[in-house]
Amino acid sequence: MADTPFDPSEHPALIDLGQRLRELAGDSAYAAGRDYLKKGLVKQGAVAGTTGYATVSGSTEYRVSIAFGDEVKVTCTCPAHRRNRHCKHVVAVCSALLERPGDFARAEPPPEPAAKKPARAKKESGGDEAPRKSARAPKATKADLQAAGLETVERLMLELAAGGLMTLGPEKAALLADAGELVRSLKLRRLGNLLLALQRAAVSESTGFAHLSADLYLTLTATRNHLEGRLSLDPQGAEELLGKVWRDEDLEPVAGLELVEVASLAESDGEFQVESSYLADLASGRVLIERQITPRALWKGPKPRHRTRLLVDEAGLYPGPAPQRIKLRRARRAPLTLADIERLIQRAPADLAVLRERLVARLSDPFAPERIPVLFRPTSLLTQGDLVGALDQSGRFLPLEWPDGWRKELSSLLEPGAPVALLGLLSLDHPGLRLHCLALVALGLAWEHGPIFPDGPRRR
Amino acid sequence: MQPVLERIHHVEERLARILTSGWRNAGSEAQSLAAEASDLGETGLPELAALIDRVAQSQGETEALPAISLALSACRMLRARLAIDQPPPGRWEPLKPASAKGKGRRDELLPIARLPLVGQTVWACVGLSGSAPDQLILLADPPPPPPPTAGGGPGLIARLFGKAEQPSPPPAVPWLARTLSGHLRWQGRWPLGAGGEVQLQALLQPAWEEPPAEDDPLAGIGKVLAKGKWSDRQILMRSAARSLTIRKAEVADASAYVWPDPAVAAAFRAALPGRSWILLWEEGALTTPLALLEPSGLGHNAKVIHLAP
Numbered sequence: 001m002a003d004t005p006f007d008p009s010e011h012p013a014l015i016d017l018g019q020r021l022r023e024l025a026g027d028s029a030y031a032a033g034r035d036y037l038k039k040g041l042v043k044q045g046a047v048a049g050t051t052g053y054a055t056v057s058g059s060t061e062y063r064v065s066i067a068f069g070d071e072v073k074v075t076c077t078c079p080a081h082r083r084n085r086h087c088k089h090v091v092a093v094c095s096a097l098l099e100r101p102g103d104f105a106r107a108e109p110p111p112e113p114a115a116k117k118p119a120r121a122k123k124e125s126g127g128d129e130a131p132r133k134s135a136r137a138p139k140a141t142k143a144d145l146q147a148a149g150l151e152t153v154e155r156l157m158l159e160l161a162a163g164g165l166m167t168l169g170p171e172k173a174a175l176l177a178d179a180g181e182l183v184r185s186l187k188l189r190r191l192g193n194l195l196l197a198l199q200r201a202a203v204s205e206s207t208g209f210a211h212l213s214a215d216l217y218l219t220l221t222a223t224r225n226h227l228e229g230r231l232s233l234d235p236q237g238a239e240e241l242l243g244k245v246w247r248d249e250d251l252e253p254v255a256g257l258e259l260v261e262v263a264s265l266a267e268s269d270g271e272f273q274v275e276s277s278y279l280a281d282l283a284s285g286r287v288l289i290e291r292q293i294t295p296r297a298l299w300k301g302p303k304p305r306h307r308t309r310l311l312v313d314e315a316g317l318y319p320g321p322a323p324q325r326i327k328l329r330r331a332r333r334a335p336l337t338l339a340d341i342e343r344l345i346q347r348a349p350a351d352l353a354v355l356r357e358r359l360v361a362r363l364s365d366p367f368a369p370e371r372i373p374v375l376f377r378p379t380s381l382l383t384q385g386d387l388v389g390a391l392d393q394s395g396r397f398l399p400l401e402w403p404d405g406w407r408k409e410l411s412s413l414l415e416p417g418a419p420v421a422l423l424g425l426l427s428l429d430h431p432g433l434r435l436h437c438l439a440l441v442a443l444g445l446a447w448e449h450g451p452i453f454p455d456g457p458r459r460r
Numbered sequence: 461m462q463p464v465l466e467r468i469h470h471v472e473e474r475l476a477r478i479l480t481s482g483w484r485n486a487g488s489e490a491q492s493l494a495a496e497a498s499d500l501g502e503t504g505l506p507e508l509a510a511l512i513d514r515v516a517q518s519q520g521e522t523e524a525l526p527a528i529s530l531a532l533s534a535c536r537m538l539r540a541r542l543a544i545d546q547p548p549p550g551r552w553e554p555l556k557p558a559s560a561k562g563k564g565r566r567d568e569l570l571p572i573a574r575l576p577l578v579g580q581t582v583w584a585c586v587g588l589s590g591s592a593p594d595q596l597i598l599l600a601d602p603p604p605p606p607p608p609t610a611g612g613g614p615g616l617i618a619r620l621f622g623k624a625e626q627p628s629p630p631p632a633v634p635w636l637a638r639t640l641s642g643h644l645r646w647q648g649r650w651p652l653g654a655g656g657e658v659q660l661q662a663l664l665q666p667a668w669e670e671p672p673a674e675d676d677p678l679a680g681i682g683k684v685l686a687k688g689k690w691s692d693r694q695i696l697m698r699s700a701a702r703s704l705t706i707r708k709a710e711v712a713d714a715s716a717y718v719w720p721d722p723a724v725a726a727a728f729r730a731a732l733p734g735r736s737w738i739l740l741w742e743e744g745a746l747t748t749p750l751a752l753l754e755p756s757g758l759g760h761n762a763k764v765i766h767l768a769p
Contacts, residue, residue, distance in 0.1 A: 445646070
């Protein structure tokens with residue numbers, strides 16, 4: 001350590017950065033960063049040469065470096081830094097350098113930021129490890145980081161469980177999102193996605209918040225037990241739990257399928273555009289999902305729909321419970337006729353008990369999505385006021401959730417006695433199951449647009 | 461079963477409220493759970509009762525969060541298994557199907573030529589929006605030709621295309637001259653090239669419309685064809701990205717053609733030698749030959765050469 005105290009006035013680049021900080025960071029990050037400084041969350045400050053280092057510690061610790069020599073350069077280990085280089089942690093440390101210079105020790109040789117490789121620090125220190133050890137801890141293993149991430153999530157969950165949604169201000173909501181990003185970056189994607197979903201539900205005060213909290217806690221526990229070797233899962237289940245990104249070689253090769261796209265669904269979580277095509281196999285009646293996930297910034301509009309029959313020569317099935325995701329590698333377009341539609345409708349389960357079993361199987365997995373896409377062949381469709389339902393072959397009733405306008409349009413399109421199948425997302429509601437309909441397939445639709453309602457955009 | 465389900469749902473809602481409001485604020489909600497657990501036990505659900513009771517006995521959020529999570533999951537599973545399959549009370553009626561079938565707007569199409577399609581003969585038609593071409597349609601089970609008009613024949617084009625010499629002409633299809641109207645009903649969808657498609661339709665309640673008036677753009681098509689002298693890329697009808705076009709065979713790029721059925725391609729290749737003109741449907745980047753044209757010559761009128769008998 002050098003004896004001379006750090007004096008920011010000797011560094012015009014740092015002063016200039018301080019003057020432009022609000023403009024660079026934006027009001028929200030600037031205010032949050034100033035708040036961190038006020039709360040004393042900037043710790044372990046050190047200045048080496050013309051670079052300042054510090055840790056900003058909340059529920060998660062992030063390392064920040066600010067170089068203010070000839071060139072100003074800022075780094076932070078938080079996920080938000082990738083989107084906004086002047087994140088709230090950078091604001092906090094920069095403000096601390098300018099306003100609380102006494103909190104920063106002078107260090108020689110300079111400490112390395114956490115992200116740098118240890119080998120380089122060794123080279124620069126000429127093999128003398130003593131001062132470097134005082135500046136940074138040994139590199140944590142992936143398991144250590146994952147354990148720390150899980151601990152962070154649990155702490156947040158317990159805080160939420162203690163105080164409820166009332167205690168969730170913008171800062172804690174941001175912490176939830178940060179924690180989600182953190183565990184995702186630690187290859188715990190399913191947990192990260194659940195955290196991000198919880199954050200969205202919390203901010204919108206959605207009724208699903210409580211169930212999401214419970215699912216998240218169960219997933220957290222299962223993940224921890226699995227990572228610590230206390231839970232025996234088959235390899236596929238374990239990878240599902242962690243949310244593995246599957247590679248081509250992980251997929252099960254499949255060929256000879258005869259597919260018809262019955263419905264599609266586009267959703268966005270704010271960061272990614274997720275487009276799902278629900279494909280029915282004419283031979284078996286099973287539903288497969290073709291999914292395209294695109295960062296919002298790169299999304300160029302809806303993916304084209306498959307409007308003809310597809311004869312699949314080469315495809316891969318993703319591991320996981322039914323309905324499985326499919327990657328089409330080589331498929332030929334073939335005519336789609338009424339005979340194909342008749343086969344499709346006939347293959348759809350006509351018994352509500354079959355669908356119920358599928359949903360129960362899905363719900364027994366607390367970290368799987370709560371809604372499953374199903375194809376269902378009702379014997380009749382019923383209405384009462386604005387309510388719509390369907391009867392199965394045994395007279396069991398299934399409430400349907402139809403998009404606005406369906407009832408009026410279908411009333412003028414459905415021909416009497418025409419066989420019908422519904423493709424929708426089946427979920428548990430009160431008092432029973434509910435089908436959120438995405439498409440209706442019928443042999444007798446009184447229009448020229450095809451056998452599927454609603455008719456998707458035509459390919460030109 | 462309904463009362464049990466209601467009770468489970470009631471407990472589930474209470475657990476959700478506790479999570480939403482926070483364990484510190486749970487107060488009487490948490491206390492009531494003990495009594496509800498006891499009730500569920502007496503109803504014959506001891507395992508669920510034990511899970512609920514564990515929530516009630518929790519000392520702080522560290523115990524409550526795992527207990528609530530497990531209890532909520534168990535409630536949900538049980539409700540899925542026991543779910544009611546009866547419609548809610550009230551008068552449920554079948555969804556009323558189309559009562560006014562056949563009414564409303566009639567679709568209009570202009571027959572162009574015969575094409576082979578998987579062993580049958582269909583008509584290639586242009587679906588019209590007003591007088592503008594809207595889409596290519598393959599018409600299954602086409603209607604019989606209209607009876608000869610009072611003028612003594614099936615119309616200008618049919619006469620020009622080789623029917624006028626017969627003393628008592630049988631009814632002939634007025635290709636490219638008269639439109640058909642009716643209600644289209646989807647029969648199938650055929651791929652065209654890598655991304656295009658064409659619909660096979662049936663026409664309900666078909667009727668031949670009267671020949672177009674002199675000033676109707678459709679009448680112009682007949683005049684152009686009857687003239688028998690054409691130029692390459694001569695457009696017979698066009699809308700935004702679609703057109704019915706005459707192309708000179710020797711300059712047209714045959715490798716760019718797309719076909720609804722291999723039989724159309726085979727018939728085209730068989731009929732092409734010695735013919736100079738092709739009648740094409742163009743839609744965006746897709747080009748589909750529909751027929752060949754033979755110009756008028758010494759002793760004969762211009763003719764449409766169909767690709768199916």
